[in-house]
Amino acid sequence: MFSSHRHLKRKTPDQGIDRRQYIGHLVDEYYTTTNVEALEQVTANLTNFAYDPINWPHLHEAEAFDVFIASLKTQNQNLQLHGIAAICNICLDKTAGELIREELGIISGLFVRTDHPEIVLHSLALFYQLLNASVVDKELLLTPSVLKGVQEWRQKCHDQRIVKLSNLQQVQVVKRFTQQDLEQFAQFTGDHNYIHTLELPVEERRVHGALLNAVVAGILGTKLPGPGTVVLEQSFKFLKPCRIETDTVVTVRLLQSRKISTAEYDCRQNDEIVFAGNAKLLIRNRTD
Amino acid sequence: MDSTTTDHHKQMKYCTTRLPYRQGRELKAVKVYTVASESRHLLVFGVPRINLQGNLKAKLQCFGKLQSCACITSEMATKMELEAFTDVFAVQFERHEVARRAKRQLDAKHFYGGTLHISYAPERETQQELREKLLKRSQEVAIRTRRNHTDYKDKG
Numbered sequence: 001m002f003s004s005h006r007h008l009k010r011k012t013p014d015q016g017i018d019r020r021q022y023i024g025h026l027v028d029e030y031y032t033t034t035n036v037e038a039l040e041q042v043t044a045n046l047t048n049f050a051y052d053p054i055n056w057p058h059l060h061e062a063e064a065f066d067v068f069i070a071s072l073k074t075q076n077q078n079l080q081l082h083g084i085a086a087i088c089n090i091c092l093d094k095t096a097g098e099l100i101r102e103e104l105g106i107i108s109g110l111f112v113r114t115d116h117p118e119i120v121l122h123s124l125a126l127f128y129q130l131l132n133a134s135v136v137d138k139e140l141l142l143t144p145s146v147l148k149g150v151q152e153w154r155q156k157c158h159d160q161r162i163v164k165l166s167n168l169q170q171v172q173v174v175k176r177f178t179q180q181d182l183e184q185f186a187q188f189t190g191d192h193n194y195i196h197t198l199e200l201p202v203e204e205r206r207v208h209g210a211l212l213n214a215v216v217a218g219i220l221g222t223k224l225p226g227p228g229t230v231v232l233e234q235s236f237k238f239l240k241p242c243r244i245e246t247d248t249v250v251t252v253r254l255l256q257s258r259k260i261s262t263a264e265y266d267c268r269q270n271d272e273i274v275f276a277g278n279a280k281l282l283i284r285n286r287t288d
Numbered sequence: 289m290d291s292t293t294t295d296h297h298k299q300m301k302y303c304t305t306r307l308p309y310r311q312g313r314e315l316k317a318v319k320v321y322t323v324a325s326e327s328r329h330l331l332v333f334g335v336p337r338i339n340l341q342g343n344l345k346a347k348l349q350c351f352g353k354l355q356s357c358a359c360i361t362s363e364m365a366t367k368m369e370l371e372a373f374t375d376v377f378a379v380q381f382e383r384h385e386v387a388r389r390a391k392r393q394l395d396a397k398h399f400y401g402g403t404l405h406i407s408y409a410p411e412r413e414t415q416q417e418l419r420e421k422l423l424k425r426s427q428e429v430a431i432r433t434r435r436n437h438t439d440y441k442d443k444g
Contacts, residue, residue: 001388001392002428002432004435004436004439005436005439006439017309022309022310025309025310026310029307037305038305038307040318041303041305041306041310041318042310044318044319044320045310047320047322048320048321051321051322052432053429053432053433053436054432054436056433078318081320082320085320085321085322086320088322088323088324089322089323092425092426092429092430093429093433117295118296121324121325122322122324124324125322125323125324125422128422129323129422129425129426132422132426133426158293159293159411160293160411160412161293161296161324161410161411164410164411164413164415164418165324165418167415168415168418168419168422254415255414255415255416
């Protein structure tokens with residue numbers, strides 16, 4: 001839930017403490033109490049405050065982020081959960097972004113070693129938001145162990161919330177087709193249609209439609225969803241001719257991930273869509 | 289890694305050991321929420337099994353546009369323990385704020401002799417809905433940050 005300054009002013013009783021002081025008290029209690037329940041209560045309280053941007057200046061003033069990181073480092077799974085959820089809530093704040101970059105190792109470290117689904121859930125939501133808003137570099141966050149963790153949770157977890165979050169990424173590949181590619185494809189498939197050959201000037205020549213589809217299929221089978229994927233049904237349109245010697249951005253996006261999933265994809269040249277379609281996929285694990 | 293996917297629907301106990309300065313007017317459980325927890329989809333537990341689908345729909349529609357309200361007792365009975373003689377409904381609102389408000393106002397309230405328990409059901413979202421939810425979160429944060437900043441400046 002969100003609040004406004006006016007709303008908070010109205011909510012606070014005359015003799016009461018305001019939000020800024022309240023947050024300060026919570027952080028103080030975290031450092032002074034020895035009661036485990038109290039620790040869990042105040043961290044949960046701070047985490048839920050972190051959801052609303054109106055509290056972010058107060059949380060920074062009270063240095064609550066240190067509390068969140070400290071919680072990640074404890075052995076208590078509830079504290080770890082509260083810590084990662086707090087960071088997930090505050091991650092779109094500029095100041096928090098800097099702090100997250102500094103402590104990225106600890107944050108991803110928890111994700112890699114945890115077996116708690118709720119911690120995984122909030123970690124994935126955090127990672128997605130960080131990448132989407134370019135808060136961290138893709139290479140810094142998506143280390144081999146993190147990617148392996150995401151893959152494992154996607155394949156073995158029955159919790160649909162986690163499966164969906166781990167499938168959210170879209171894959172983009174940039175390909176540049178050459179005349180040699182077209183000739184090899186024609187040789188392999190027997191499609192010697194002159195529209196793909198030197199008989200036409202290069203501005204009028206077009207890439208084989210089937211070749212475009214094959215590149216998409218390659219992504220489906222190796223990157224997203226990945227090995228084991230079987231295409232059941234496809235529909236696609238060739239909207240514009242696809243030219244050679246031009247950067248072609250191929251994007252594949254998962255729409256629905258169940259036993260039979262759906263994906264959509266497109267190819268763009270110069271920011272225009274030349275090829276688009278969707279597919280129904282069966283995702284099989286190697287053990288199936 | 290095999291997790292029961294209904295753990296987040298189990299009703300937690302109220303916390304009664306909070307220090308006075310941080311005990312609110314209502315009792316609440318110790319629970320955290322992020323964008324991953326909330327959803328336009330809700331599950332409503334504890335509806336007495338006396339043909340109340342219409343009444344429930346009417347009550348929910350007061351909060352805003354309802355997209356669906358279906359009884360899923362048989363589906364849920366295999367996954368978790370349900371209160372005897374009650375139904376559980378899967379509800380979908382058009383907007384997140386509406387779902388939020390409905391949950392907050394109806395949770396733990398009496399309803400025709402039973403007590404409702406409402407929880408978010410993000411597992412029922414499609415991939416596209418999940419993407420939109422995350423986009424919406426970033427947009428709301430941007431709007432709020434801007435608005436809070438101008439409010440604060442205006443306060444003087």
